[in-house]
Amino acid sequence: MAATLLQAALSHHRAGRLEQAVGAYQRLLADNPHDARVLANLAIALNQLRRHTEAETVCRRAIRLAPHHAEAWNHLGIILSDRRDFAASVEAYRRCVEIDPTHHLAWTNLGIALVRLGVVHEAIHALRRALEADPDHTQALMHLIHQKQQVCDWSELDPLIMRLVEQMRRDQAEINPFSFLFFCRDPGEMRLCADRFAARVVEQTRAMPPVRRPMRVATGERRIRVGYLSGDFHQHATAVLARELFASHDRTRFRIFGYSYGPDDGSAVRRDLVNNIETFRDCAILDDATLAQRIADDRIDILVDLKGYTRDARPCVMALRPAPLQVAYLGYPGTMGGDFIDYVVADQVVLPEYHRPFFAEQPIWLAGSYQVNDSQRRIDATIGTRRAHGLPEEGVVFCCFNQTVKITPDFFGLWLELLRAVPGSCLWLLAFNAEAQRHVRGMVARIGMDPGRLIFAPPLPHAQHLARYRLADLFLDTLPCNAHTTASDALWAGCPVVTLRGATFAGRVGASLLTVLGFPEWIAADLRQYGRIALELALDREGREQARARLRHAVSGAELFSGAAFARKLETAFLAIQARHDAGLTPAPLRVGPHGEVAFDAR
Numbered sequence: 001m002a003a004t005l006l007q008a009a010l011s012h013h014r015a016g017r018l019e020q021a022v023g024a025y026q027r028l029l030a031d032n033p034h035d036a037r038v039l040a041n042l043a044i045a046l047n048q049l050r051r052h053t054e055a056e057t058v059c060r061r062a063i064r065l066a067p068h069h070a071e072a073w074n075h076l077g078i079i080l081s082d083r084r085d086f087a088a089s090v091e092a093y094r095r096c097v098e099i100d101p102t103h104h105l106a107w108t109n110l111g112i113a114l115v116r117l118g119v120v121h122e123a124i125h126a127l128r129r130a131l132e133a134d135p136d137h138t139q140a141l142m143h144l145i146h147q148k149q150q151v152c153d154w155s156e157l158d159p160l161i162m163r164l165v166e167q168m169r170r171d172q173a174e175i176n177p178f179s180f181l182f183f184c185r186d187p188g189e190m191r192l193c194a195d196r197f198a199a200r201v202v203e204q205t206r207a208m209p210p211v212r213r214p215m216r217v218a219t220g221e222r223r224i225r226v227g228y229l230s231g232d233f234h235q236h237a238t239a240v241l242a243r244e245l246f247a248s249h250d251r252t253r254f255r256i257f258g259y260s261y262g263p264d265d266g267s268a269v270r271r272d273l274v275n276n277i278e279t280f281r282d283c284a285i286l287d288d289a290t291l292a293q294r295i296a297d298d299r300i301d302i303l304v305d306l307k308g309y310t311r312d313a314r315p316c317v318m319a320l321r322p323a324p325l326q327v328a329y330l331g332y333p334g335t336m337g338g339d340f341i342d343y344v345v346a347d348q349v350v351l352p353e354y355h356r357p358f359f360a361e362q363p364i365w366l367a368g369s370y371q372v373n374d375s376q377r378r379i380d381a382t383i384g385t386r387r388a389h390g391l392p393e394e395g396v397v398f399c400c401f402n403q404t405v406k407i408t409p410d411f412f413g414l415w416l417e418l419l420r421a422v423p424g425s426c427l428w429l430l431a432f433n434a435e436a437q438r439h440v441r442g443m444v445a446r447i448g449m450d451p452g453r454l455i456f457a458p459p460l461p462h463a464q465h466l467a468r469y470r471l472a473d474l475f476l477d478t479l480p481c482n483a484h485t486t487a488s489d490a491l492w493a494g495c496p497v498v499t500l501r502g503a504t505f506a507g508r509v510g511a512s513l514l515t516v517l518g519f520p521e522w523i524a525a526d527l528r529q530y531g532r533i534a535l536e537l538a539l540d541r542e543g544r545e546q547a548r549a550r551l552r553h554a555v556s557g558a559e560l561f562s563g564a565a566f567a568r569k570l571e572t573a574f575l576a577i578q579a580r581h582d583a584g585l586t587p588a589p590l591r592v593g594p595h596g597e598v599a600f601d602a603r
Contacts, residue, residue, distance in 0.1 A: 002028060006038070013045055016207030018287075021045045036066035044075045047082060050287040055079045070100035077109055084263070086116040097129070104133035108140040111147070120151050121435050138164070138173030146179050149405040151435040152412070152443075168193050174200050178309040181334055181506045182405050185480045187358040190334055190504055195360065197309065198319075198338025205319045208289040213296045213322070223255045224578050227295055228277070229317060230306035230331065231262030234270045237485040238306055238331050240462065243269060244374040244563025247276035250571060257298055259283050261291065261314055292320035301325060302574055305341070308332020325581055328361060330372065333484065333506040335359040342587040343577060345570070346370045349512040350505045362587040364573045367594040368559060369516045371509065372566045373488055383467035390455050391471060395424030396538045399472040399495070401457065401465075401486050404429075404436045406478040414531050415476060416444065419453055422538045428472060431456035469493035473544060474537055482510040491517065492561060494552045496544070498534045500524045517554045572596050 009024030025042035029035065043059035046052075056079050062072045077092035093110035096103055107130035114123035124147050130140035145160050161183050168175045169192070177194045184190050228246070232238040249256050258277035261284050264270055274280045279298070283291045291314070295303060303323035307313035308331050318326055319340045328336050329345040336344075337360050344351070344361040347370040351363050386393055398418060400407070419425050431437065441451040457468060466489055469475070475490040477483050477499035483490070487510045490497050499510030501523055511523045524530035537544050559565045569592055576590055576598040589601035 002031065009038075009041070013041065016204055018045050018049050018207075022049070034065055036062040036069050036072060039065070040069065040072040040075050043072075043079065047075075047079045048287070050082075050285055052079060052083050056083070068099055070096045070103055070106070073099065074103060074106040074109065077106065077113065081109070081113055081116075086113045089113045090117065101129075102133045104130045104137050104140065107133060108137065108143065111140070111143055115143075115147060115150075118433060120147055120433050123147055124151070124153075136167075136172070138167050138175060141167070142175055142179050146182070146405060149182060149407075150403075151433060152404055152407060152439040153435075154409045165189065168196070171196050176309055177334060177337070178311070178313075178332060181504065182481050183408075185503050185507070187355055187504050191337065191358040191360070194309075194335045194337030196337070198315075198336060198340070198360070201315045201319045202338060202340070205288075205316050208316070208320060209293070211289075211292045211296045211320045211322045213324070214299055223251075223253055224574060225255045225257065225299055225301045226574060227257040227259055227298065227300040227303045227323065228306055229259045229261075229295070229303060231260070231312045231314070232306065232331065233258060233260040233273050233280075234262060234265040235267040235462075236262075236269075239269050239273060240377070241374060241485055241488070242306070242330065242372050242563070243272055243276070244376055245372045245567050245570070246273060248564040248567035250567070251278060254571060254574070255279070257281065257295075257300060259291065259295060261286070262312065288314055288316040289320065292317045292322040295322035301578055302327060304329050305336075306331045308334070308336060325577055325587075327364070327577075329370075333481075333509065334504065335361060343590070345573070346505070347512055349501075349515055350508045355505075356589070363589050364577070365589070365591045366569050366573065367592055368569070369512045371484070371488060371513065371560075372563055372570075373492070373561045375562045375564070377466065377492060378463040379470075379493055380461075380463040380467040383464060383470065386471050389457070389468065389471060391428065392424060392426060395426065396422050396474065397426055397428055397472045398474050398476050398534070398538070399428040399457075399469070399490075400476045400478065400483075401428075401430045401468075401490075402478050402483050404432045406481045406483075408478065408480075410527060411476075411478050412440065412443070414527060416447065416449065417531065418476075418534055418538065419449065421535055425538065426453045426455050428455050428457055431458050465489075466493045469495040474498060474534060476534060477510045479507050480504060481506045482508065484509045487513055488560075491551065491555060494548055494555065496522060496537065496547050496551055498522050498524065498530060498537070500527065500530045513560065516560050517551070517558060519551070519554070568596070572598060576600070 005024055005028055009021050012021035022045050025038050028038050039058055039062035043055045047055035059076045059079055073092050073096035077089040080089035080092060090113045093106050096106040107126050111123040111126035127140050127144040130137055141164050148157055167173055175193055177197050180193045256278045258280045260282050300323040302325045304327045305318050310331050321340055326341050327343045328341045341361045343364050346363045347366050350370055391397055415427055437456055444451045444454055469490050470493055472495050475495050475497040479500045479502045487497050501511040502508055514522050524533055573592050591599045
């Protein structure tokens with residue numbers, strides 16, 4: 001009887017029927033309360049239901065009963081990671097691999113937790129150990145590539161990427177498209193990766209309770225209910241960009257809901273969002289099915305996902321289809337794949353018409369740029385001199401404040417050529433991690449150049465960070481993933497940006513911003529032209545100053561930097577897609593013109 005019940009519990013658990021699994025485990029424990037293996041399984045099922053405190057209590061009980069049960073230690077690490085106690089989770093994973101050095105999942109989890117603690121060198125070691133234990137473990141391979149990119153360790157990177165791409169093509173394992181976009185230069189492969197990941201997301205939802213959408217009834221309220229779903233309603237690039245959008249929505253026509261499943265960091269950004277979103281719901285403790293049902297119970301008409309497949313995203317909520325119309329926007333620059341997103345907000349540069357086959361969603365093409373911005377972002381007026389920031393008083397300051405994961409060896413090599421060609425120049429990078437600084441300084445020294453020409457900018461409050469751009473001469477963009485928020489930060493602060501138009505949405509954002517502002521001459525078609533544009537600007541001080549003056553004039557009053565103006569465009573799109581839905585028509589490509597004119601393409 002117990003064996004049959006255990007098999008039933010495991011079957012429920014593997015299929016994602018978590019409530020049934022918990023019930024079966026609890027019935028087993030009623031007869032044998034000291035079964036550590038059942039307790040460990042119960043703990044992880046409770047954790048998947050986001051009952052984290054209860055899960056930790058049960059898991060620690062299992063460990064007390066069986067201190068050498070490796071799987072229980074791995075489960076405890078997962079629970080602690082989900083509670084964002086990464087230091088404690090690291091200790092749990094370390095205990096697991098001490099007991100079982102071949103536990104590739106624990107090695108991978110250890111690597112991920114170490115990344116959260118900023119100990120990237122140790123994280124890379126753990127991920128290598130995971131691949132030694134299981135050479136085909138895709139998650140370890142994907143995270144190893146990502147972390148090598150983070151520390152600018154490009155040794156053996158190409159073979160690792162080729163290995164991961166081949167696994168994706170063969171559909172061997174789950175590969176998150178967000179990690180894929182940092183090295184993918186093929187929009188067809190991005191679509192394939194997203195489709196396969198989306199299929200796995202949908203499969204996870206099959207065992208979840210279906211969402212029950214209430215009937216739409218006449219309530220006297222004619223406003224369209226728009227819900228924004230995100231884990232980034234705090235001090236985060238997405239929230240910084242969209243803060244003015246949320247404050248600017250027309251409350252006579254729209255009722256705005258915010259569904260937050262991320263942390264409350266107590267920041268001013270968080271407080272603004274809570275105050276400016278009409279109905280703000282903190283849903284961090286809700287599991288995916290409960291959160292989806294909450295959205296449905298609020299009778300949301302249009303649900304906008306701001307996370308996509310980025311870190312800590314919960315795509316299962318969208319896959320459960322809690323709203324009649326579902327839209328992807330801002331946080332993830334690409335297709336979600338699958339069929340649970342109806343529209344993606346874009347523009348003609350980031351998603352040209354000939355890229356439509358690479359998107360599962362129907363495009364909403366907005367006039368201008370797809371990117372929202374906040375006109376109220378403050379730039380500190382007391383940033384000080386170049387010398388105060390370790391920069392040379394004279395000489396060209398090239399900067400790139402992108403994450404290091406976006407820097408590739410071909411771009412870094414070209415940047416060093418620019419330093420050689422422009423005497424007295426320096427390259428200003430963000431001080432993301434000590435390991436990355438060590439690697440790039442070593443590369444500079446090996447070619448006989450003074451590593452002191454690389455200068456690293458420490459983290460600063462946002463207003464002071466924006467002010468730093470006024471000390472730089474030229475922002476150098478990256479590919480295959482462009483600067484996004486970082487590019488608009490530079491332009492907002494008056495720093496010229498040289499970019500390269502890539503093959504994917506993620507690699508075309510810089511071009512979108514510069515096109516709207518009227519600087520197509522700073523958009524390169526290839527790396528050679530990119531270098532030539534940057535060099536000409538660097539060597540022509542007068543021309544560079546004229547360019548900065550033109551940029552300041554273009555930015556002043558530009559629609560690109562008005563969250564209120566963007567709100568009007570997005571609302572026009574919302575009204576159009578809602579009217580189409582109410583008419584019983586399926587989603588179709590939508591164009592929103594500069595004066596609010598709308599047109600759906602024939603399908």
